[in-house]
Amino acid sequence: MITFELYRHQARHEQDSFAATVTRIGCAKSGRLEYGHGLPDLGRAVGRRALKATLAAHPRTLVLDEAQWLSSEQLEYIRYLWDDPYTQLAVIFVGGEGCHATLRKEPMLSSRIFIWQRFTRLTTDEVLETIPLYHPIWADADPKDITYADSRAAHGNFRNWARLTAHTLSALNRTGRPRVDQEVLRWAFSRLGSGT
Structure with missing residues (x-):
């Protein structure tokens, strides 16, 4: 589920003012676009105004992951928000297989x-250049250990690197070791399961 939350909106008119209101746009696989949840009996129109006012306050970036699951209605609403002359909104659609086709079906x-950017797995050279910058535990790691970790678990995929980094950091904390090595990595690999 993708949730875009806006906090602490103060409307112009006293009768519309409220603090700590949460407006949500929930984009779920069910195909329903829900907005205005959590509003204190002020209705969806006030929720839409609050959302648009917040988007107009200063530039924002809305990242919609798993965009291939968005319905036509959801995509139309995102376009409506982006098109509003007062909002300062950049939208990034991220998705897997079928994302391009889903977005292309909506010509508006x-x-x-x-x-349109297609991302592929990092090459070994890109891993060696990028991963030491990704997290401090990799900054002083032996390049052979980074290559080992990539070939056994991460496979050039940032989601895999994020999981591996979390488990490797946990291993370093548990063992008190100052640096990544292959023994620490093997322990981390054991925590990843069979999906890697």
Whole structure:
């Protein structure tokens, strides 16, 4: 589920003012677009105004992951928010298989997409260049250990690197070791399960 939350909106008129209100746009696989949840009996119209006012206050970036699961209605609402002349909204659609086709089915939206970018797995050279910058535990790691970790578990995928980094950090904390090595990595690999 993708949730976009806005906190502490103060409306212009006293009768519409409320503090610590949460407005949500929930984009679920069910295909329902829900907004206005959590509003204190002020209704969805006030929720929409609060959302648009917050988006107009200063530039924001809305990242929608798993965009291939968004319905036409959800995509139309995102386009509506982006098109509003007062909002300062950048939208990033991220998705897996079928994302491009889902977005292309909406010509009013797809004509507004500035860049279509396909991401592929990092090559070994890219891993060796990028991963030491990704997290401090990799900054002083032996390049052979980084290559070992990539070939056994991460496979050039940032999601895998994030999981591996969390488990490796846990191993370092448990063992008191100052640096990543292959023994620590093997322990981390054992925590990843069979999905790697």
